[in-house]
Amino acid sequence: MAILEIRNLRKVFGSVIANDEVNLSLEAGETHAILGENGAGKSTLIKMISGLYKPDAGQILLNGVEQHFANPRDAILAGIGVVHQHFMLIPALSVAENVVLGSEGSRFLFRKKDAIEKVLRISKELGLPLDPAIKVQDLPVGMQQRVEIVKALYRNARILILDEPTAVLTPQETEELFAVVRRLNQDQIPVIFISHKLDEVREIADRITVMRAGKSVNTMPVADATAKELAQLMVGREVVLETIKTPAQTGNVVLSVEGLSVRDDRKMTRVKNVSFDVRTGEIFGIAGVDGNGQTELVEAIVGLRKLEGGKILFLDKDITAESVSGRIHRGIGYVPQDRQRDGLVLPFTVADNLILRSVGNQPFSKSGWLQKKSTRASAEKLIKEFDIRPPLADAQAVSLSGGNQQKVILAREMSREPQLLIAVQPTRGLDVGAIEGIHRHLLSLCEQGKAVLLVSLELEEIMQLSDRIGVMHAGELVTVMDAKKATRETLGLAMTGERVEEGVAP
Amino acid sequence: MSKRMQNLMLPLLAVITGLILGGIIMWISGYKPINAYIALFQGAFGNPVFIANTIAGAIPLILTSLGIAIAFRTGLFNIGAEGQYWIGAMVGTWIGYNFPHLPWYIHIPFALIGAMLAGGIWGGLIPGLAKAFVGAHEVITTMMMSYIAILIGHFMLERGPMMAPGYNPQSPLVSPTATLPTLISNSNLSAGIFIAIAAIIVVYLVLFHTTFGYRLRTVGYNPMAAKYAGMNVPLFTIYSLGLSGVLAGLGGAVQIMGVDHQLTDTFSSGYGYTAIVVSLLARNNPIAIFFASVFFSALSTGSQVMQINSGVSPNMTDVITGVIIFFVATDKLYSYFRGRFRRTAKAQSEQKGVSLS
Numbered sequence: 001m002a003i004l005e006i007r008n009l010r011k012v013f014g015s016v017i018a019n020d021e022v023n024l025s026l027e028a029g030e031t032h033a034i035l036g037e038n039g040a041g042k043s044t045l046i047k048m049i050s051g052l053y054k055p056d057a058g059q060i061l062l063n064g065v066e067q068h069f070a071n072p073r074d075a076i077l078a079g080i081g082v083v084h085q086h087f088m089l090i091p092a093l094s095v096a097e098n099v100v101l102g103s104e105g106s107r108f109l110f111r112k113k114d115a116i117e118k119v120l121r122i123s124k125e126l127g128l129p130l131d132p133a134i135k136v137q138d139l140p141v142g143m144q145q146r147v148e149i150v151k152a153l154y155r156n157a158r159i160l161i162l163d164e165p166t167a168v169l170t171p172q173e174t175e176e177l178f179a180v181v182r183r184l185n186q187d188q189i190p191v192i193f194i195s196h197k198l199d200e201v202r203e204i205a206d207r208i209t210v211m212r213a214g215k216s217v218n219t220m221p222v223a224d225a226t227a228k229e230l231a232q233l234m235v236g237r238e239v240v241l242e243t244i245k246t247p248a249q250t251g252n253v254v255l256s257v258e259g260l261s262v263r264d265d266r267k268m269t270r271v272k273n274v275s276f277d278v279r280t281g282e283i284f285g286i287a288g289v290d291g292n293g294q295t296e297l298v299e300a301i302v303g304l305r306k307l308e309g310g311k312i313l314f315l316d317k318d319i320t321a322e323s324v325s326g327r328i329h330r331g332i333g334y335v336p337q338d339r340q341r342d343g344l345v346l347p348f349t350v351a352d353n354l355i356l357r358s359v360g361n362q363p364f365s366k367s368g369w370l371q372k373k374s375t376r377a378s379a380e381k382l383i384k385e386f387d388i389r390p391p392l393a394d395a396q397a398v399s400l401s402g403g404n405q406q407k408v409i410l411a412r413e414m415s416r417e418p419q420l421l422i423a424v425q426p427t428r429g430l431d432v433g434a435i436e437g438i439h440r441h442l443l444s445l446c447e448q449g450k451a452v453l454l455v456s457l458e459l460e461e462i463m464q465l466s467d468r469i470g471v472m473h474a475g476e477l478v479t480v481m482d483a484k485k486a487t488r489e490t491l492g493l494a495m496t497g498e499r500v501e502e503g504v505a506p
Numbered sequence: 507m508s509k510r511m512q513n514l515m516l517p518l519l520a521v522i523t524g525l526i527l528g529g530i531i532m533w534i535s536g537y538k539p540i541n542a543y544i545a546l547f548q549g550a551f552g553n554p555v556f557i558a559n560t561i562a563g564a565i566p567l568i569l570t571s572l573g574i575a576i577a578f579r580t581g582l583f584n585i586g587a588e589g590q591y592w593i594g595a596m597v598g599t600w601i602g603y604n605f606p607h608l609p610w611y612i613h614i615p616f617a618l619i620g621a622m623l624a625g626g627i628w629g630g631l632i633p634g635l636a637k638a639f640v641g642a643h644e645v646i647t648t649m650m651m652s653y654i655a656i657l658i659g660h661f662m663l664e665r666g667p668m669m670a671p672g673y674n675p676q677s678p679l680v681s682p683t684a685t686l687p688t689l690i691s692n693s694n695l696s697a698g699i700f701i702a703i704a705a706i707i708v709v710y711l712v713l714f715h716t717t718f719g720y721r722l723r724t725v726g727y728n729p730m731a732a733k734y735a736g737m738n739v740p741l742f743t744i745y746s747l748g749l750s751g752v753l754a755g756l757g758g759a760v761q762i763m764g765v766d767h768q769l770t771d772t773f774s775s776g777y778g779y780t781a782i783v784v785s786l787l788a789r790n791n792p793i794a795i796f797f798a799s800v801f802f803s804a805l806s807t808g809s810q811v812m813q814i815n816s817g818v819s820p821n822m823t824d825v826i827t828g829v830i831i832f833f834v835a836t837d838k839l840y841s842y843f844r845g846r847f848r849r850t851a852k853a854q855s856e857q858k859g860v861s862l863s
């Protein structure tokens with residue numbers, strides 16, 4: 001008998017049918033992947049299984065018994081552990097406090113020492129080391145995810161659901177996560193795994209269910225599916241998995257960074273004496289393991305962080321002392337890494353989010369008055385161009401699926417026709433079809449003679465799109481190489497700090 | 507249920523619960539709740555003069571609440587509206603009795619603008635700067651500034667520079683050239699109502715139809731995104747608290763020039779505190795603030811007739827207000843924590859579809 005069975009589940013939000021006739025069964029010890037486009041309804045399904053949403057119709061069965069979860073607590077008690085796409089941790093509390101929160105039992109005061117010990121034990125058993133005393137807000141996302149996993153297992157989860165867990169992970173961390181998943185499978189704990197990365201799914205999953213437009217269209221063993229077929233099932237049309245890039249016609253220097261040093265919030269020097277140029281018509285990729293100074297470098301260029309030393313030139317103008325808005329007006333576009341924290345105003349509508357960086361400009365405002373008609377018209381155009389779903393200009397950003405939120409940010413930045421677009425992980429969480437679209441947009445920007453600074457943790461993406469690739473390690477730009485000559489091996493080596501002689505030229 | 511409906515339903519529910527619980531308490535104490543409420547209603551709306559007085563009582567509430575709502579919209583708590591209201595009243599009174607030779611069309615704007623500036627500086631500029639540059643939390647600074655204002659007010663009247671000749675702690679009467687005309691005789695309703703309505707319209711337009719308001723709201727909802735979008739967050743903090751104080755100051759002056767005509771020791775009304783409840787109940791919506799203000803004003807004007815007719819103490823309305831605050835605030839607290847712990851609460855609120863806009 002299936003451990004978990006979903007029968008004809010349905011969920012409607014206003015005019016949007018998020019789930020309809022969704023069927024799924026989960027066997028003991030298997031890893032079951034759910035694939036689907038952005039907005040296909042994966043997270044909605046997970047939220048119903050975990051008691052956050054109530055289904056409008058259909059059944060959820062655990063070991064053959066129908067369940068009616070009134071709230072997440074019921075689902076947790078039934079043994080369902082979930083790591084949501086957007087984490088649900090409390091930043092100001094410690095790891096241990098986050099883990100035990102809400103499960104302290106009937107005891108009035110929770111025993112801190114017990115909690116810490118138990119957290120340590122679970123994280124050791126899983127092979128996911130964690131410091132229980134540190135505050136969650138001080139942890140990088142990869143670590144926060146560990147906290148979520150430990151939290152789920154602390155509550156004796158007998159099913160673990162991971163909603164796009166690898167979107168925020170480095171390849172190394174992904175491997176560690178997979179090891180955890182395999183160990184859980186061995187203990188007969190089944191795992192539901194959501195991802196847009198087909199190769200990952202093929203590596204870890206036993207079976208795959210594909211969702212399209214809110215429906216589960218197919219379930220198959222992983223061995224029977226090729227990447228191309230899966231992509232086609234998801235999108236409903238043929239997808240070009242590899243974007244074809246024509247070599248760039250590079251021109252003048254757009255951005256020149258000279259001897260940049262930057263400190264982080266804790267006054268540690270995170271970027272050390274970094275110099276490079278980005279030219280019109282090219283994509284300059286920055287590769288590196290997460291946390292090697294990429295974030296600080298980008299924040300310094302955008303104007304959010306003071307420099308410890310060095311100089312930034314944009315179109316031959318020294319902008320080192322310029323404000324964020326000054327730089328925006330000069331033509332720097334920016335796609336931040338954390339879309340919900342830095343990129344969107346969640347309670348605003350899509351249309352309002354699309355003008356976040358240009359409210360002060362024509363045609364969105366005239367002498368200080370918002371021009372709602374032009375805002376709306378422009379929003380509708382962008383929604384169509386970037387395929388934002390659902391195509392409603394006045395949907396609240398918070399109601400969009402993760403991938404579609406990312407599209408809103410990208411659409412906003414691209415629509416400003418920046419001279420330089422700085423994109424950090426621009427395709428994180430996007431489905432294959434959407435990635436194809438974003439890549440096309442980035443390349444077209446270059447064809448128009450604009451420049452792109454692409455920071456990504458995904459080597460594939462960097463190698464596919466870039467003309468030149470810089471690799472950061474421990475705050476230094478250890479190498480800059482021609483993308484044609486770069487291989488996974490040379491890049492991987494450089495990412496560990498090895499200097500690759502051949503291409504040290506800036 | 508649509509979001510708009512929900513925005514309307516929750517406050518209404520809070521009000522109804524407040525009235526029902528108040529009724530139960532009356533009943534337990536041996537009164538007849540239905541009769542008491544009928545009396546309350548008659549006292550507030552029973553004849554044109556009562557209606558006029560209810561609306562008159564709403565005027566200062568409307569103005570101060572609008573100010574608090576602007577601050578809330580920017581994610582700031584202006585707890586010190588009471589003091590800004592006092593400062594506005596003080597400056598309005600001072601200008602009002604000191605320049606009796608000015609024509610009314612100069613004198614009235616002069617007094618109003620003076621009060622607005624004073625309120626703005628007191629409530630906005632000083633706490634705003636303190637927050638922007640040294641990070642002092644506005645809850646503390648606006649509250650402290652508020653106490654200072656109220657105490658200065660008392661000092662001014664109790665043998666201070668604004669005390670009128672005689673023994674009573676009160677200022678001279680403002681000159682007729684600085685008096686807002688009464689609209690309905692024998693009532694307190696003055697032309698101040700037009701100022702209040704104009705303020706509602708202006709605040710509404712500013713918040714929802716200007717780039718300035720858009721930026722204020724952006725800063726309120728997500729200061730990080732505002733920063734990344736190139737907005738000067740500290741500057742908007744100052745603007746927002748400043749405007750908040752401007753409106754409270756205006757409220758004080760309008761009350762003096764339209765109703766009281768002089769500043770007295772007993773001027774303190776608690777309007778600045780009730781206004782916090784009004785803006786919570788109205789969910790910081792300028793138009794809803796009008797109705798919420800009239801409601802609270804009605805409770806207070808009607809309570810006297812309620813006492814005469816059914817013996818229920820006017821303090822009963824405080825109980826009702828308390829219950830309403832409780833229900834409105836739990837809902838509001840919840841959204842506040844949602845903002846703070848966005849990741850934690852997001853999914854739950856998504857489901858409820860709660861909207862702040």
Ligand SMILES: Nc1ncnc2c1ncn2[C@@H]1O[C@H](COP(=O)(O)OP(=O)(O)OP(=O)(O)O)[C@@H](O)[C@H]1O
Pocket residue numbers: 013016017018036037038039040041042043044045085389390398399400401402403404429431856857
């Ligand atoms: N709270 C909500 N209110 C209104 N619409 C919603 C809400 N949550 C989700 N939706 C809509 O339901 C549909 C499915 O969204 P869901 O988040 O489940 O997609 P997803 O498959 O997880 O996508 P992604 O890969 O981008 O995360 C989308 O069209 C989304 O806009």
Ligand SMILES: [Mg+2]
Pocket residue numbers: 042043044085163401402403
């Ligand atoms: Mg999702």
